[in-house]
Amino acid sequence: MDIIINSLYSNKDIFLRELISNASDALDKIRFLTLTDKEALGEGDTAKLEIQIKLDKENKILSIRDRGVGMTKEDLIKNLGTIAKSGTSAFVEKMQTGGDLNLIGQFGVGFYSVYLVADYVEVVSKHNDDKQYVWESKADGSFAISEDTWNEPLGRGTEIKLHLRDEAKEYLEEGKLKDLVKKYSEFINFPIYLWATKEVDVEVPADEESSEEEESKTTEEEETEDDEEKKPKTKTVKETTTEWELLNDMKAVWLRNPKEVTEEEYAKFYHSLAKDFGDDKPMTWSHFSAEGDVEFKALLFVPPKAPHDLYESYYNANKSNLKLYVRRVFISDEFDDLLPKYLSFLMGIVDSDTLPLNVSREMLQQHSSLKTIKKKLIRKALDMIRKLAEEDPDEYSNKEKTDDEKSAMEEKKGQYAKFWNEFGKSVKLGIIEDATNRNRLAKLLRFESSKSDGKLVSLDEYISRMKSGQKDIFYLTGSSKEQLEKSPFLEQLTKKNYEVIYFTDPVDEYLMQYLMDYEDKKFQNVSKEGLKLGKDSKLKDLKESFKELTDWWKKALDTEGIDSVKISNRLHNTPCVVVTSKYGWSSNMEKIMQAQTLSDASKQAYMRGKRVLEINPRHPIIKELRDKVAQDSDGEGLKQTARLVYQTALMESGFNLPDPKDFASSIYRSVQKSLDLSPDAAVEEEEEVEEPEVEEESGKAEEPEHEQYDKDEL
Incomplete structure (x- = not known):
């Protein structure tokens, strides 16, 4: 018994969940039997299918009672006297033809969780076919059963009395029990009542003694008509009373037909689930059922706003916003494998009727069925987000819509842009992490581009307006849209009317390492090698014409790490740029990595890749x-000029200068030359002025005199 108690359950609170779910089992059973035997339900209070919780603080007893099917003496021996034996499993097997029984069960040792909080347990039970019996045990491996002749007759059903341990006194507090029912059993099919204390206003007779003011009233005021009966004077006081309080008034919306649930009901349920009682409605939701090997119902919501810490603890957070229920019994919200990390912003509920369970609910997360549930949840979640985009008139044309449909869509105008601003990073992380759904997620991507005029566009929209013959999807990464718009890498692309995607989020650099193509179109970073903008008939002649310069410049930059100097096809107004190899880091990625606290310098040198200086052969x-190189290639001044042009191109291409001091010196030399200053012009020396010695008097330095100001002058 100790092994079961201490090994299977990590949380004491779940004992109440187990008892309530067992009580729900018993109520389901009697309700089913009533279909064929109406007299089985009984009359009066016995016919009330409910669960009652009562506290006896003085004797430290917590009682849970149901009016379910009850147990015979033999049932008590089989079900409570044998470890891992469940009456529900046997009942389901017996009633196979009974349809949807809605039975919680197969937990086996669930009942024994009571010994987490109790050292002595009494189970009083009355079955229609037997007398009332009491089962007693102290969790020492032995139990006793006897006919009950001293407790209140139950009529039918079961009452479990827990004699709580000293360290479990918290379960004698009404607030604690209310919280546990709210957390674990809020959606049980039957009402759960707690015998709770409550303060009420009561009218009682006023004090007989009158105040002096009342005694001074005139006789005419004191005397009324003789035949009119005087009304007694009363006052309102607070009194403490007890009554049954309903704890689970929230209905399980996800069990209803989606067509019958209103938007207001969905919004109300979302606010209850999210503990958010503001006015903002969820952006969208998906309410569905899944059938097959594992059947379940689910309701997913996209919150109106992202939590402020959504990405701060992205890889360390254990808690999910998705709650798993079995037969309306809350199991956990800490299943890492129920939804992937990138969809952790979704809120909702999954409720399975057929999910197989092991001996403990805590072990459920190891079951392979969760993989099936996860797969279906991901597909439905992505469909939900896709529909959110499709219903946004800013995203898709509504020319083929009716007037009523257009009116409804206007209400959803801009909703996907709002979603993207809140959760777009999650979609990008999904592309990085989820290879199976990468293409589906790519359809949800949004970005600005050189032709979007500040609006967000999709990859499908980009492809729809690609130029004839364009094979690649062009993009550029950087820190801001404003920076990218001024980039020299766009010059020829803009001139030739190509559209370029702007990626300005740091995660975009990682994203593009995984998103290699889309709809048979390759992605091309326009700041890297391999940019193709059609054939240039003069390219061969230009290469030959500038060969002496490119060879000389490559040699002049030998210490700068330049792999080669080539003719560029991407420049128009700029003399030259520095591009990286196809699989090396871009200048933006290099800055991101250099900013990492624990970055590896040796890895940076490897991943940086090769750099190529591309020159604009048409620039003056x-x-x-x-021409200068052709005349005199050995001139030191020419080499310094070439280095300065390269360093300027390096900086304009987005790279950090390896030696800012050297660059600054080159700039100052150029300034000197433009001002006709001699390179040897010396800096004027500062005249040194000796400080006067301060005389000391009596071992103490004189205090400096301060000019005195009149208060009126200040």
């Missing part, structure tokens, strides 16, 4: 450099 600076 480049043409002049070519």
